[in-house]
Every structure is written in C-alpha cells, then in structure tokens.
Amino acid sequence: MSAASEPPGLRADAARNRRLLLDAAATVFAEHGTQASIAQIAQQAGVAKGTVFRHFPTKDDLVAAIVCDQLDHLAAVGTRLSEAADPTAALFEFMTTAVDLQSRDRSLCQASAEVFADNRAVQAAADRLTEIAEVLTGRAQTQKGIRDDVTGQDVILLLRGIYQAAAPLSDHQPTLWRRYLAVVFEGLRSPGTQPLPLPAPDLFRSSGTRVEQHRAP
Amino acid sequence: MSAASEPPGLRADAARNRRLLLDAAATVFAEHGTQASIAQIAQQAGVAKGTVFRHFPTKDDLVAAIVCDQLDHLAAVGTRLSEAADPTAALFEFMTTAVDLQSRDRSLCQASAEVFADNRAVQAAADRLTEIAEVLTGRAQTQKGIRDDVTGQDVILLLRGIYQAAAPLSDHQPTLWRRYLAVVFEGLRSPGTQPLPLPAPDLFRSSGTRVEQHRAP
DNA sequence: TCGAAAAATGACCGATGGGTCATCTTCTGC
DNA sequence: GCAGAAGATGACCCATCGGTCATTTTTCGA
Numbered sequence: 001m002s003a004a005s006e007p008p009g010l011r012a013d014a015a016r017n018r019r020l021l022l023d024a025a026a027t028v029f030a031e032h033g034t035q036a037s038i039a040q041i042a043q044q045a046g047v048a049k050g051t052v053f054r055h056f057p058t059k060d061d062l063v064a065a066i067v068c069d070q071l072d073h074l075a076a077v078g079t080r081l082s083e084a085a086d087p088t089a090a091l092f093e094f095m096t097t098a099v100d101l102q103s104r105d106r107s108l109c110q111a112s113a114e115v116f117a118d119n120r121a122v123q124a125a126a127d128r129l130t131e132i133a134e135v136l137t138g139r140a141q142t143q144k145g146i147r148d149d150v151t152g153q154d155v156i157l158l159l160r161g162i163y164q165a166a167a168p169l170s171d172h173q174p175t176l177w178r179r180y181l182a183v184v185f186e187g188l189r190s191p192g193t194q195p196l197p198l199p200a201p202d203l204f205r206s207s208g209t210r211v212e213q214h215r216a217p
Numbered sequence: 218m219s220a221a222s223e224p225p226g227l228r229a230d231a232a233r234n235r236r237l238l239l240d241a242a243a244t245v246f247a248e249h250g251t252q253a254s255i256a257q258i259a260q261q262a263g264v265a266k267g268t269v270f271r272h273f274p275t276k277d278d279l280v281a282a283i284v285c286d287q288l289d290h291l292a293a294v295g296t297r298l299s300e301a302a303d304p305t306a307a308l309f310e311f312m313t314t315a316v317d318l319q320s321r322d323r324s325l326c327q328a329s330a331e332v333f334a335d336n337r338a339v340q341a342a343a344d345r346l347t348e349i350a351e352v353l354t355g356r357a358q359t360q361k362g363i364r365d366d367v368t369g370q371d372v373i374l375l376l377r378g379i380y381q382a383a384a385p386l387s388d389h390q391p392t393l394w395r396r397y398l399a400v401v402f403e404g405l406r407s408p409g410t411q412p413l414p415l416p417a418p419d420l421f422r423s424s425g426t427r428v429e430q431h432r433a434p
Numbered sequence: 435t436c437g438a439a440a441a442a443t444g445a446c447c448g449a450t451g452g453g454t455c456a457t458c459t460t461c462t463g464c
Numbered sequence: 465g466c467a468g469a470a471g472a473t474g475a476c477c478c479a480t481c482g483g484t485c486a487t488t489t490t491t492c493g494a
Contacts (some may be wrong), residue, residue: 010493011440037481048443053483113385154396157382161397165378168330169418179415180373180378187404198396201386228470229462254451265473270453435494442489450480454493464465 018055020045029107034063044201064119067111071125074098078132088145091136092185095159099177102163103170109163130156146188151200158184235272237262242283246324251280281336284328288342291315295349306364309402310354312376316394319380320387326380347373363405368417375401 010018024045027185028036038059042049056062077097084090111122134152141148162184166177227235241262245253255276259266273279294314301307319326328339351369358365379401383394 002228013490014441017442038483039481049482050444050484051442057483060483077431091306148398154400157385157393158397160385161378161379161380161382164356164381165374168374168377168444173415173418176415176418179413179417180375182409182413183367183375184372184401185404186409187400187402192399192403196396196399198390198393199392200396201393207353230460231471234472255453256451266452267454267474268472271471274453276452436492437494438492440489440491443485443487445485445487447482447484449482452477452479454477455473455475457473457475459470461470462468464467 017047017051021052021055026064029066030105033106034110064122068121070105070108070124071129074101075129075132078136082135087139087143091140094136095181098159099163099181103177109160112160147191147197153201196211234264234268237264238269238272242279246283247322250323251327257296278327281339285338285342287322287325288346291318292346292349295353299352304360308357311353312398315376316380316398320394326377329377361409364408367405372416
C-alpha cells in the first residue's frame with residue numbers, strides 16, 4: 001500500500017532489501033510489538049543493521065510505514081463494507097475485522113496511542129480510517145441499527161478498548177475479544193436508558209488541523 | 218495496605234525511607250507509568266538509587282508493591298459497595314471508581330497485562346479484586362439489573378478496555394472514559410438480542426492454581 | 435568490461451537503565 | 465557515649481538499543 005509502494009529510482013538490490021525489510025518488520029512488530037529492536041528486524045530480514053537505517057532514517061519511520069499499511073488495509077475493508085446491503089451488519093463486520101487485526105498484530109494497537117499521535121503519515125491514515133468509520137456508523141444509524149449519539153470516532157476508539165479488554169488473556173483465549181465486542185455492540189444497539197454522557201470526541205479543530213493528543217514518553 | 222505495611226524490625230531511618238520510596242513510586246508510576254526509571258523514583262524520594270534496591274530487590278518488586286496497593290484499595294471500595302441498597306447502581310459505581318483510578322494512575326492498567334501475570338502478590342491481589350467483582354456482579358444479576366451471562370471476571374477485563382478506549386485522548390478529554398463506560402454498561406444491562414459468544418474466561422484451574430496468562434516481553 | 439555511483443556492512447558511539455558493592459553514615463542497645 | 469550492626473551512598477558494571485560512518489561490495493549505464 002501507500003508506504004509499501006517502492007519509491008522509484010531504487011537499485012535492484014535496494015528495492016529487494018526494502019521489501020525484505022517491510023515484510024520482516026511487519027512480522028516482528030506483529031508478534032513482539034513496537035518494542036522489538038531494529039537488530040531483530042534486520043536479522044529477520046537477513047540484512048545488516050545499517051541497511052535498515054538507509055531505508056528508514058529512524059525506527060519510528062519504519063513503524064509508521066507498517067502501521068500505515070495496516071490502517072489502510074482496514075480502511076479498504078471499511079470502504080468495501082460501506083456498500084453492503086445491511087449497514088448494521090456491515091458495521092459489526094467492520095468492527096470484527098478491526099479487532100481481529102489488532103489481535104494478530106500487537107503493533108497496531110500500540111501505535112494508535114503511543115508515539116504516533118504526532119506522526120504525519122500515521123495521522124493521515126488514521127483520519128482516513130475514521131472517515132470510513134463515520135460513513136459506516138452513519139449508515140447503521142439511518143437504518144436505526146445503532147443509537148444515533150455515537151460517532152465513527154467513538155467506534156474507532158472502542159475498537160481499541162475491545163481488544164485491550166481481552167488482551168491480558170489473549171495467549172490463553174485468543175478469541176475472547178469476540179465476547180467483549182458483543183457486549184459493546186449490544187451497548188451501541190438501541191437507544192439506551194439515557195443519552196451518553198459528554199460530547200463525542202472531536203479530533204479536528206475548526207481549522208482542520210488536528211489537536212495534539214498525546215505526549216511521547 | 219498489604220505491601221505498604223512496614224515489615225517489623227526496621228530501623229527508624231529505614232522505615233522512613235521505605236515510606237518515602239513507596240510514596241514517590243506511587244506518584245511517579247501514576248504519572249509516567251511503569252517505564253519510569255528507578256533513578257527517577259529515587260530522586261523523587263530524595264534518596265540514593267542503592268537505597269531503592271535495598272528495600273526492593275528488583276524494580277518489579279517495587280511496581281508490584283504499588284500495584285497491589287491500588288488493587289487492594291479498589292477491592293476495599295468494592296467490598297463497601299457490596300452492601301449497597303441498589304446492587305446495579307453499586308456495580309456501576311464500582312466500575313466508575315475503577316476506571317477513574319486507572320485514568321489517574323497509568324501503572325495500574327499496564328501492570329494488569331504486562332509483567333505481572335506471574336507475580337505472586339499481584340496475582341493474589343487481582344484474585345481478591347475479581348472475587349469482589351463476582352459478588353457485585355452476582356447481586357446486580359439477582360436484581361435483574363444486568364444480563365446473567367456475564368461474570369465478575371468479564372467486568373474486570375472490561376474495566377481495562379473502557380479505560381484503554383479513551384486513553385489516546387486522555388490528555389485532551391480526561392473524562393471521555395465516562396462515555397465508553399456508559400456504552401459498555403448499556404451493553405451489560407438487559408439480556409441482549411442473543412447470548413454472548415464464547416464461554417466466560419476462567420482464570421482458575423480445578424486445582425485452584427492460576428493458569429499462565431502471558432509471557433513477559 | 436570498467437568505473438563511478440549507489441548500496442550494504444558491521445564495528446563503533448553515546449545514552450539509558452537495572453542492578454552491584456566497597457565505603458561511609460546513622461542508628462540503637464548496652 | 466561507644467561499639468557494632470543496619471542502612472545509605474554513589475561510583476561503577478554491563479546489557480540493550482537507536483543511530484553513525486568509514487570501508488567494502490554490488491549494480492548498471494556507457
């Protein structure tokens with residue numbers, strides 16, 4: 001996808017190594033999270049450490065490339081589902097896919113909160129994803145499938161929560177998240193006993209630039 | 218509480234420093250999470266680094282002490298609420314308190330998944346807390362306040378998820394978690410459109426020993 | 435085929451952070 | 465108020481990790 005597409009003018013060996021690196025990073029980050037070391041990824045790719053930094057100036061750049069790919073993949077799924085016949089079922093399927101993806105890739109969930117609130121590319125990918133979630137949510141609301149005081153942004157944030165709820169037991173019960181997805185979706189379904197407290201989160205200022213969300217550790 | 222209670226036979230200065238250390242650690246871990254360094258805590262306590270290791274042989278021991286205190290505090294709140302007149306409201310208040318505590322203490326949520334699945338003391342405290350959650354949940358179910366196919370363990374895990382959903386925006390909207398607590402509680406309320414998928418998680422084997430849950434990174 | 439540019443390499447650097455230990459300080463029982 | 469034990473100190477050790485760079489290897493157009 002976007003980050004994985006080779007920049008033009010690369011020498012043959014460079015292009016090959018770049019692919020190897022992206023594949024290796026995806027694998028290693030998925031399993032060990034973003035705290036995996038550059039050395040680990042270099043080894044997995046069968047390449048020297050210096051080569052990693054030739055392709056990605058900092059570790060964050062590499063993580064960002066991987067995470068953007070995942071977010072774009074999810075956005076593509078969402079786009080496809082936004083034309084489904086049953087909008088509420090489509091939203092549920094979107095959420096299922098998203099949490100499942102998180103459960104298979106430890107880096108995805110980390111990146112959404114950690115270092116990348118201030119990374120341009122990740123921000124943009126996250127915004128695209130939120131946009132799709134907004135569409136899916138809106139369609140389900142039109143169908144009266146879910147309560148109308150939740151937003152796409154709410155849905156995105158809840159995806160993170162659902163995965164994290166089950167995460168402590170993920171080694172033991174890898175699909176436990178389905179249980180909590182069901183609870184949350186039930187909560188989204190009908191207009192509840194009362195409206196939700198607090199306004200929905202809004203990541204955008206009137207100017208269109210994103211609000212700072214988080215400080216890097 | 219348990220971990221904070223001074224072991225007997227300590228010299229006066231040792232006892233004083235131990236208190237200073239526990240207070241400092243609670244403060245620093247709450248703000249910066251468990252990745253805060255020992256040096257940082259020593260400085261906050263006004264004590265040399267070596268002193269920290271005299272009182273707590275490893276960093277994990279110190280983190281465990283702090284986390285146990287927090288878990289026990291929460292368990293105490295739960296115990297008090299388990300005698301409330303309105304069990305469903307009591308459960309909701311328990312959950313509110315728990316998520317609020319997480320939002321004020323970054324270490325609490327980290328510790329529940331990270332290094333401490335295999336720490337005796339933390340495990341025991343978590344078990345005590347789960348026990349209380351079980352009672353609160355059971356009472357709310359008897360009152361028909363929440364669906365009867367959720368368990369106290371589910372509630373504990375969901376607490377983590379609720380906090381984590383709002384965490385990416387916690388700097389910007391510190392009480393956003395109330396919104397997602399409302400969604401989840403709505404999901405817990407009445408018997409939904411269908412029973413929850415998957416059996417509830419069960420941390421205990423028939424022997425009573427806890428199942429291994431997570432590998433340390 | 436050859437030579438220059440591009441890329442790969444891996445030893446190296448500096449910062450960080452957990453943990454140790456010889457030495458100095460403080461407490462406490464007598 | 466003294467002696468010896470308990471405790472505090474901080475310099476030090478070592479492993480890890482992100483990142484750099486001089487040197488060597490590979491590519492590829494002419």
